[in-house]
Structures are given as C-alpha cells and as structure tokens.
Amino acid sequence: MNIRKEEFGKLEDGTVFAYSLENDHGVKVTCLDYGCTITKIITPDRNGKFENIVLGYDNLEGYLNNSAYFGSVVGRVAGRIGGAEFTLNGKTYSLEKNENGNHLHGGLKGFDKVIWDVETEEKADEVSVKFSYVSRDGEEGYPGNLKLNVTYTLNNNNELAIQYEGISDAATLLNVTNHSYFNLSGDLKRNILNHELTLKSDQYLELQENLLPTGEYADVEGTPFDFRQGRFIRTGAESEHSQNKLAGGGYDHPFVLNANRNEEIILKDEESGRQMVVETDEVGVVVYTSNQLTGEDAIYGVLPRKHLGICLETQGLPDAVHHANFPSWVLEKDKPFTSVTTFKFGVV
Template identity: 35%
Template sequence: MQFSVIRSSHLACAAFIALTMTAPAHAASAQRENAGKLGDGSAVEAITLRAANGVSARILTYGATLQSLIAPDRHGRRADVILGYDDLASYVDHPNYFGVTVGRYANRIANGRFALDGVTYQLPQNNNGQSLHGGGRGFDKALWRVVAVKSGPVAKVVLAHVSPDGDSGYPGTLTTTVTYTLDEKGNLGILFEASSDKPTIVNMTNHALFNMAGEGSAGGAMDNRLTIPARAYTPVTATLIPTGELRPVAGSAFDFRKARRLNDALRDGRDAQIVVGRGYDHNYALDKGVTPTPQLAARLTDPASGRVLEVLSTEPGLQFYSGNFLDGTLIGKHGHLYRMGDGIALEPQKFPDAPNQPGFVSARIDPGKPYRHAMIYRLSVSQ
C-alpha cells in the first residue's frame, strides 16, 4: 500500500477553513475565563466555543486540552461526549491524556530512539521501554499561550507553544500552534502547525476519549457503532510497536469497514492481537492516505441517542484505543469512576514508530518545510 506526502500550502489551509465554515445564520461565540493556577502560580485559562445548534467545546490552555464537547441528541438533550475531569488539578495530578494535545510525537517510538541524518536521538522511555506521546513531558503538560480568541461566523482560539532544541531529546526548536474552530454545523476543527530550525520529527493529534451516549453513561461506550474506512491495520509486538506489516482487516476482529458494535469483538481471545492490546490499541492504515483536506477517518454513532461523530483528517493513520487501561481508579467528571470501555480514542496521525519504519509515511520535517495536520470532529444527529 503506497502513500504520498502532500505538502502544506495556503490553498490547503483555506480549504480546511471552508470545510469548517457555513454561511452564518447566527454567530458562534468564544468566551475566555480563568481556570485556575498551576503549582508555580502560572494562570491557566479556559476558552469556551459555542454554536447556536447546541454544540460547545471547552479548551484549557494547559495541554491545549479539549476538556468538554457538548452535543445534543435527537430530542435536543445535551451531553458531554468526552471523558475528562471537572477541575484543573485533576489534569495535573492524575494525567491520563484525556482530550490533550499530544506531541512532539503522538503514539509510540520503539526503545525511545530514532535516527536523522546519521545522528541517533534518545527520548525518555516512559512506556514499557518505549517512548509514548512525547516521552512523559510532552505537549500535554505544557502551558500554551493564547494568541487569539474570536467570535463570529466561525468561533476560534489559537494557542502557541515553543519546544526548545533538545526538549525531551528531540532536535530543533519547534514552534507550534493549535487552532480550535467551531462553526454552526457542529464542526469542531483542530489545526496543528509546527516549524523547526533543524530537521526533526513531528506527529501531533488530539487524544479525546469518546462516548456518544454521553460521558459516564451506565453502559459505557460499548454499544456505540464504529466505522473505519481502512482495508488494513498495523499489527504490533508485545510492547505495542508495529511490526511493519500492513495486515488486511477482512475476516478479522479489526474489520470496521461497515458499522460495527464496539463490544462485538473486544474480548475475542482467539485473536492474538486483541490479546496483546488487551482490546484495541492499534493503528489503521486509512484507505484515503495523506490528503490535502480532511477526509473521513472514522464514524462513531450511538443508536439510542442518535448522536453521530465523524472524525476527518489529513493524516494517513488512525489509532483506535478502546480504553483498555481504565481500571476504575480514576474519578472523572461528575464523580464517575472510569472503567475499560467507558470511552474510546480515535486519534488521526502518522503511524506509530514511523521514524524507525522506512515503509511508513515519514514524520520528518525540515527548516522551511513545516508540519500541518488538519482534523475535524463533525457532530450531527440521526433520526
């Protein structure tokens, strides 16, 4: 399976904005407020984007975190459809990647090592000998700076962060922005952009865990129906590093080309990959590959409420994680204890361990050739 890398451009950026825009009957609003302080006294802000159709998103400057995403059901009843915490202190004291921006490199890098131009770089090994989501002190734990907050036809907030050369072992000073936008159709856009003064690797995404029945619902997310337009996925080793194979999903527990109930194969111990992952924790090679504008990467629905989420992205891969390590020890929103299956992550991105896998789409960027990942959480209702 071949993928081609599409270079970023002003045209592609304009197309992304057009996808998340609609002719405004009402303006969307952006409200900025204090969300508390970190241990060193730094102030954290929350920006809430609201649309007239009942969709709203709350973003924290700590971790550029999507703290809540409110969506109405077919009767207009609103619910928060992502897992997380009610307060800032819990994000700091009990980090679990709920809704955060992950980087510099989302997902895993084998042994925390990669090479560029003959130089080997060592990252923190924070996950069974591997480097995960930037190595433990990644973008999810950074305090991002507010660049702009705007109401209008499309409400938005722009956040910025500079990761210095050598940060967690990565080369190059990386200047990054995350832009959240919300339009009147219920499209929450997230645009990740980064530039470096040295060759380096970048792979950024959002790590929201979804339950379209509503966060904390009694049955969890396992009655949700999932569709992933991918003919192949990347099987993993015992340490959850891709083997390099692109394995067809046909006839397996990993086939979500047609909508499928999440719980159907989650505990299928006959599939060695389900055993290794303790459920799903695997990357899908999306049929669309790399695209200049966001295209469908996943669709998640809750038949009971009618809530629908479509995840669109410009990236070639999608990590599907079924919340396997949620064990009831974390107290989330409204005092809910989160357990396995209470929410799932659908993370568009480059493939895991791409810097060490020559057959995967490259995660390298160079000075003058910046990184760009545009994604959309598109919310709607089925009758």
C-alpha cells in the same frame, strides 16, 4: 457564536484558563491552555438533550494526577518510539523513557503538560482559539527549535476543526494528535461497547507485546478489525483474536486510512442517536478503546473503568522512525507542517 474565558487552576509557572467556544445551536467545546486540553464537548442527542461526550475532569488536579492524556494534544511524537531513540541524518538522539523503556506521547513533559500562549477570534459563523508553543532544541531529547500552533475552530455547522501548524529551525520529528476519549451516550451514562465504528481502512498494523508495531501491515478482511461496513466495539472487546487480547480486550491499533476528507471515520451511538463524522488529511488513525483505563479520580462523577471511552487519534503511523515502509514523520528544516482533522457532530 461566543467565547468565554475563566480561570481553571494554578501552576507554579502560571494560571491555567479554560476557553468555552459555543455556536448558535448550543454546541459547546471547552479547552484549556494547559496541553490544549479539550475538557468538554456538549452536543444534543436525538431528543435535543445537551450532554457532554468526552472524558475529563472538573479540576486541574485531575489532569495533573493522571496520565491518560484526556483531551490533550500529544507530541512532539504521538504514540511510542521503540527504545526511546532514533537516528536522523546520521546522528542518534536519545529521548526520555517514560513507558517500559520506550518513549510515549512526547515524553515526561510533552505538549500535554505545558501552558500554551493563546489568541482568540470571533466571527459571525465561527469562533476559534489558537494555541502557540515553542519547543526548544533538546526538549525531551528532540532536536530543533520547533514552533507549533494548534487552532480549535467551532462553526455553525456543528464542526470542530483542529489545525496543526509547525516549523523547525533544524530537522526533527513531528507527529501530533489530539487524545480525546469520546463517549456518545452523553454524560458517561454507558460504556462504548455498543458504539458502532465505521472506518475506510483495508489494513491495520500488527502489534507486539509492548504495543509497538511489528512493521507488518495486516489485512482487515475476515477479522474483528474490519470496520468498513461498520462494527460494534463490543465485537473486538469480546474477541479471541490474538491482537484484540494483546491490546487488553479491544483495540489499541493503528489503521491505515484509504480515504481522506471523505467521511472516513464515523462513530455512532444508536441509543442516544448521536453521530460523529471525522475527516482528516493524516495517513492513519489509532483506535484505542480505553482497555487500560483505571484509577480512583472520578471522571465527571464516574469512576474510571475499561471501555469508558474511545480515542480516534488521527496521525502518522506509530514508530515510523524505525520502519522504512511507514510514511516518514521527519520535518525538514524550515519546511512548514500543516494538518487538519475535523469532527462533525450530528444525530441519526
């Protein structure tokens, strides 16, 4: 087990470093102190060939020039807040409008666009990087001074755990996630249409034209949103279902999980043999199949295109602050927040 630190680039307010965590089996996770951004995850296929399974860039400029949130931690609130405002304890707060009059992924300068403080730890059977950041009262419009820790831990069971810990000196909102785009083919050799996804979920959230939830829970039964027995991403991308078409040909939908810490999310790529099992204590997962992915900056030598990656964003349900029937993301004053999502990499 080891951690390697090296310079990745420079910003006006500091130097950005990359931290590479590697276990005794050769599995490697590289992340930046800029946005807690995961740039690479190197895992073997069924033949033992090690390749990268996430989307990212070779240089800092790629992350600065593009807004796809590759591998970053997003917040204070992941997803959209309708109208970029909310009311908390009788006071209305206005947030930065950074997507069609709404607030997306923490605003213009969310957690993905700042340099975090870093501590590293090496043990016999695991290595970890702990990122820390203080989001000041009023930042992007949110109340309260919020201290957040994000810890990435890689162990010898080929598991990557992401732990979030937060506390605020005033009531605020908090709903964070990691926005990695996965492609288990290895080094982006193929798109993700033949990836098979299994979810322990009986319901998903219907979306409006602006991709905000309508507030209605929809049953997956008999639809392209039924992943309970496994389903290829292709079936949704090619579906005529109104919700798949609304999302741009695929998925950009929140699913309500009916199990936690029990192999509730499984992604497989039959051709490479790679499998990733995701376990979380969050209530939901947003499945996004990169339906809107475009641009001219190459992603490790591959031009951006639709369906090149899949995001599995474990989190609270989007726009919950406007829907009383969704679990709340309100973080009360001085009340600790903690959440853990674990990714286990293997082959089948």
